[in-house]
Amino acid sequence: MKRDLLTIRDLSPPEILRLISRAGEMKAQWSQGSFQPTLTGKVLGLVFVKPSTRTRVSFESAVYRLGGHCIFMTANDTQISRQEPLADMARVLARYVDAIAVRTYAHTDVEELARYASIPVINALTDLYHPCQILSDLLTIKEKRGSLDDLCVAWVGDGNNVAHSWINAAAVLGFTLYLACPKNYEPRAEILEWGRSQGKGKIISVNDPVEAVRQADVLYTDVWASMGQEAEAEARKEIFRPYQINKDLLAAAPPHAMVLHCLPAHRGEEITEEVLEGPQSVVFDQAENRMHLQMALLEWLIQENRRP
Numbered sequence: 001m002k003r004d005l006l007t008i009r010d011l012s013p014p015e016i017l018r019l020i021s022r023a024g025e026m027k028a029q030w031s032q033g034s035f036q037p038t039l040t041g042k043v044l045g046l047v048f049v050k051p052s053t054r055t056r057v058s059f060e061s062a063v064y065r066l067g068g069h070c071i072f073m074t075a076n077d078t079q080i081s082r083q084e085p086l087a088d089m090a091r092v093l094a095r096y097v098d099a100i101a102v103r104t105y106a107h108t109d110v111e112e113l114a115r116y117a118s119i120p121v122i123n124a125l126t127d128l129y130h131p132c133q134i135l136s137d138l139l140t141i142k143e144k145r146g147s148l149d150d151l152c153v154a155w156v157g158d159g160n161n162v163a164h165s166w167i168n169a170a171a172v173l174g175f176t177l178y179l180a181c182p183k184n185y186e187p188r189a190e191i192l193e194w195g196r197s198q199g200k201g202k203i204i205s206v207n208d209p210v211e212a213v214r215q216a217d218v219l220y221t222d223v224w225a226s227m228g229q230e231a232e233a234e235a236r237k238e239i240f241r242p243y244q245i246n247k248d249l250l251a252a253a254p255p256h257a258m259v260l261h262c263l264p265a266h267r268g269e270e271i272t273e274e275v276l277e278g279p280q281s282v283v284f285d286q287a288e289n290r291m292h293l294q295m296a297l298l299e300w301l302i303q304e305n306r307r308p
């Protein structure tokens with residue numbers, strides 16, 4: 001049966017750990033020159049309605065390294081721009097390609113594509129979730145920290161799509177997640193409730209960023225205005241000012257804490273230049289791991305869907 005990755009909730013803990021482990025193995029084999037392509041002749045369709053640097057290029061490079069081919073489409077390149085139903089596009093693309101990765105606004109759009117496509121559909125970011133980001137961040141944390149046991153992550157900033165995926169990951173894997181967000185910019189209540197209802201890990205909302213980072217192994221932030229929220233960007237700068245990751249906030253965290261940011265970063269807003277470029281920041285290793293994790297993800301999803 002085909003599998004999709006629309007949210008981290010689609011995966012079991014062993015599946016997440018296997019993806020991280022396989023990604024690490026592929027990364028090592030690639031650097032040693034012993035990597036054997038496993039998706040020769042396979043095709044990935046990328047449908048991107050929002051801009052991207054990392055996600056697009058890491059998916060394209062991932063599929064080429066695996067021996068496959070990639071077709072990149074923006075909304076304007078396709079008949080979606082002329083109101084072709086997503087259900088039709090899903091059924092047509094499924095006859096040409098082996099998996100589709102989609103970046104768009106409404107999460108319901110990737111759900112609809114997944115419902116109608118007989119091939120795996122991967123969420124490459126929606127307004128609600130960014131699961132590929134968090135899977136590769138877990139690889140980065142495992143590499144840097146040695147394990148994911150007793151992990152404590154502090155999210156500081158907007159309760160956005162990336163924060164929602166962290167909530168899902170904490171609930172599925174069972175680790176501690178502190179969320180420090182301004183009032184009215186917290187993660188969606190139903191996502192928090194779902195996370196807490198799973199009975200694994202601890203998901204703690206606080207107002208004070210210092211309280212969030214005090215025991216953190218990882219400090220994490222993201223832009224204050226996500227794609228689609230450009231009109232709110234100026235107003236948000238004032239509201240979010242106390243939620244900046246800067247040297248004072250970092251000093252309140254344990255000395256071993258590392259700083260992650262999914263990028264792109266706005267220096268001087270959600271994070272200072274000093275912290276982003278400082279010794280505790282791992283953001284460029286983090287960005288690299290998008291590709292390694294997605295290689296493991298594509299291999300798994302496409303092989304899983306292989307017909308007898």
Ligand code: CP
Pocket residue numbers: 051052053054055056125133262263264
């Ligand atoms: N982190 C991330 O998804 O970056 P892009 O928007 O550049 O793909």
Ligand code: NVA
Pocket residue numbers: 125160161162222223225226227262263264
């Ligand atoms: N929250 C950001 C993440 C970008 C990778 C956005 O949706 O724009």
